[in-house]
Ligand SMILES: Nc1ncnc2c1ncn2[C@@H]1O[C@H](COP(=O)(O)OP(=O)(O)OP(=O)(O)O)[C@@H](O)[C@H]1O
């Protein structure tokens with residue numbers, strides 16, 4: 001090995017490259033890897049027995065036919081690929097089962113072909129003659145990338161026969177038969193079409209994730225099946241004019257639980273995976289997973305054959321820090337080693353940045369994708385052969401307050417067995433793969449089988465509002481797991497204070513208007529308030545940034561003074577909301593007036609804006625995402641009869657007052673000792689050190705959220721005049 005590589009050699013996490021682990025006994029022995037075949041994933045084995053052997057009723061079990069069918073004529077490479085997928089061998093049997101049953105639960109290994117193939121089979125078999133096939137995904141990136149892949153397989157342009165629909169973006173057309181969508185989008189469609197009558201088939205994919213939206217959909221599908229298909233004993237009595245087929249899918253699913261929920265629906269297990277994934281566990285637990293991931297990456301890079309590497313990390317901060325270190329070390333590699341292309345992947349990335357993940361790696365280079373769990377399920381990233389799994393993810397948990405409102409916590413946690421298997425599955429999509437788990441096999445075996453359903457740990461206000469628009473009461477809904485009463489009453493109180501409900505818990509016209517915005521109720525309330533206060537343009541700018549998936553301001557503790565200096569001109573004396581507005585405006589102004597897409601001036605503008613964002617330590621990704629959110633919100637405003645052009649110019653009061661209408665529950669008054677005490681709660685809150693209001697003492701504040709670390713911090717804080725409170729409906733309703 002060349003001498004210059006000495007530094008990376010020192011970094012080795014384990015002395016022998018896993019794939020050749022018995023060949024280098026002279027090296028230091030710690031820590032070692034224990035390899036297990038992917039077949040050894042115990043949870044998988046147990047499932048298999050459950051499905052195929054341990055059930056009372058015989059269940060379908062799709063296995064390959066003895067002889068392969070002879071095919072006429074040569075197939076295109078992509079058709080040949082489709083034919084080789086494990087699921088292809090059971091195609092006819094699968095279609096037959098789905099045709100024969102209202103609900104089918106389908107369990108098949110990662111990469112077997114469920115998500116890309118099932119919709120195409122059903123389309124080809126004519127099951128979608130009377131309507132669309134909708135396939136839900138918990139995440140946007142899965143919906144869009146799968147639609148792109150299946151469009152290619154169908155040989156039609158995106159938005160043609162195959163399309164997608166995700167929040168703030170849709171590509172479908174009159175020809176569309178197969179629609180990949182987020183579970184959130186389908187839940188929204190319920191509002192306008194409670195029977196989802198334009199769908200002939202609905203596939204709930206990755207059902208094991210049990211997102212809030214998936215759970216709401218499952219409950220609604222049960223109702224829709226009753227209404228569209230009739231009860232089992234009603235069949236044949238003419239009720240089935242437009243029957244619906246439901247398919248529930250995943251690779252790691254408690255199939256029996258879903259089956260029972262749908263009155264013992266048929267479970268089908270699709271056997272086999274196309275490519276094996278060899279799994280290595282660390283012989284010892286790792287305390288610094290970022291460092292361990294770095295070392296493992298370079299060990300793969302130096303020792304292993306070509307193939308891209310996908311590293312799972314809990315969050316954006318870890319990704320950005322590892323991105324820097326990988327780039328730094330890659331530059332120090334001696335000539336002769338392949339170039340490393342580092343690509344981050346997290347929810348906040350916009351179209352072109354996400355596209356980088358899926359574009360082919362330049363010849364001779366190795367791509368290193370650093371991802372959160374958005375890459376965990378469903379997607380195929382072409383080129384990936386190696387997965388490094390840190391075993392960590394971030395979990396959002398909402399602690400409901402008794403008086404309404406609550407506290408968001410975002411904590412790094414150990415993943416579940418199901419996540420670990422899904423992550424490993426990303427390595428075996430195009431050929432045999434390898435997964436390096438930065439935790440021991442014992443740790444894997446001790447993991448919880450699946451995550452706690454989101455409905456049991458998230459704020460329910462938005463969901464309850466949507467359900468009320470459908471005339472449904474969450475407490476009467478037939479959910480797989482019912483949420484806690486406290487969480488429900490906290491959400492109801494929030495909605496009441498926002499004016500979305502009256503004192504009899506009935507939906508008000510204001511509540512219905514709020515539900516028409518794809519926003520948190522508090523933000524929707526602010527947008528609606530901006531109409532009367534004539535400042536919709538400003539409020540949309542603020543709310544779009546708040547709805548974006550990452551923070552606007554880059555916060556680096558080691559550069560606090562430099563950052564404060566750079567942003568000095570942006571800081572508004574009232575605090576974070578108007579500082580944010582100043583930032584959006586200054587960013588836009590930095591690029592000059594936007595001209596036609598693609599012209600020279602626009603190109604110059606784009607680079608000027610990028611430079612401006614960099615110099616002010618502002619996250620340009622967030623601003624780009626916010627711009628696209630704002631454009632969508634303008635459409636929602638127009639529909640709701642709100643003129644989004646209305647601006648209050650430089651006046652600050654209307655903007656703050658609109659926001660206060662939404663954030664009334666998040667208000668606090670200064671106490672004699674200089675701390676802030678919630679008005680509608682008991683907590684004493686501290687202003688987050690990252691806020692522009694951090695050391696300020698003002699009579700009253702509103703804030704975007706409370707986060708809990710070692711104490712309760714308010715983030716996104718603005719100072720407001722106390723006189724506002726008298727004008728806020730929430731304060732009059734609070735006594736009710
Ligand atoms: N974008 C793509 N590029 C190349 N091959 C792809 C792509 N998408 C899918 N494939 C191929 O199709 C196979 C099946 O993909 P599909 O997403 O249907 O599997 P799945 O059974 O749904 O897996 P999972 O449980 O992980 O979601 C992949 O393993 C891969 O071989």
Ligand SMILES: [Mg+2]
Pocket residue numbers: 114115116205378379
């Ligand atoms: Mg899938």
